[in-house]
Amino acid sequence: MKLTEYQPTSQLRPFIKAYRIIESDDEIINRVVPGTSFALAFRFKGQIAYLDKNNKQTLPSATFSGLRKTVRLINYAxxxxxxIVMFTETGASAFFKLPIFKLFEESxxxxxxxxxxxxxxxxxQLAETEKFEDMITLIEKFLSSKLLYYKPDNLVIExxxxxxxxxxxxxINKLTxxxxxxxDAFEKRFRKVVGSSAKQFSGIVRMNEIISKTPSLESLSTIALDHGFYDxxxxNKEFKLFTGLTPTAFFGAASYW
Structure with a gap:
């Protein structure tokens, strides 16, 4: 699997974090742990499917995915x-009129x-385009045409x-x-802009913070307690929901992004 990343132009930088082009010559299963960005995926070659236990759900050529608290297994043929268009945490709502918080755990x-x-x-057009840079230009033109009137919600950004x-x-009560x-007013504004409740968003940030430390199994209990887990x-239950694996299995051999 090869991953190439591109940065957005200045016009779209407040809304787009990055563009990723994923290529796979062989069949692979990619483990994607929850992140804090909405994602828009344009498949321009082959087939992509979500795996859920014994089920395989083939994805359409263009898929919009909300925030999640659970892992996804993605099968690349x-x-x-x-x-992949990776939005900034407050950027996706600038392109879509419908309430994006309804997409939590959905693609x-x-x-x-x-x-x-x-x-x-x-x-x-993507399937017929050879250069990745030209693909990015094509997608940026499309996104720019969909950009709604947007006034940043500075309170939510803060x-x-x-x-x-x-x-x-x-x-959250201290934050408000x-x-x-x-x-109540805060949650309505936060869900509208970010696409999840503040509590759900905090949970994603918290677990990613723990994972980023790549702790030893001996120190994991202390780190979990430091981050608010009461036992x-x-x-362990929240970690397995988030990654699909136990801490021992995940830190021992997991490949993910």
């Missing part, structure tokens, strides 16, 4: 390639949001920054008190 065809003829045209600064361990806003069984 031989000779498969896709272009849907992009034609739920835009015309099927338009999606088919983009997919066909909340996201504070959640990251505390590794996802900041209590510090930002001088009621919890080891509770942490």
């Amino acid at each position: 031989p000779k498969t390639a896709a272009l 849907v065809s992009l034609d739920n949001f835009f015309r099927q003829s338009e999606i088919s045209s983009i997919s066909d 909340a996201v920054n504070r959640i990251h600064a505390t590794g996802g361990s900041m209590r 008190n510090d930002l001088c806003i009621s919890q 080891q069984p509770h942490f």
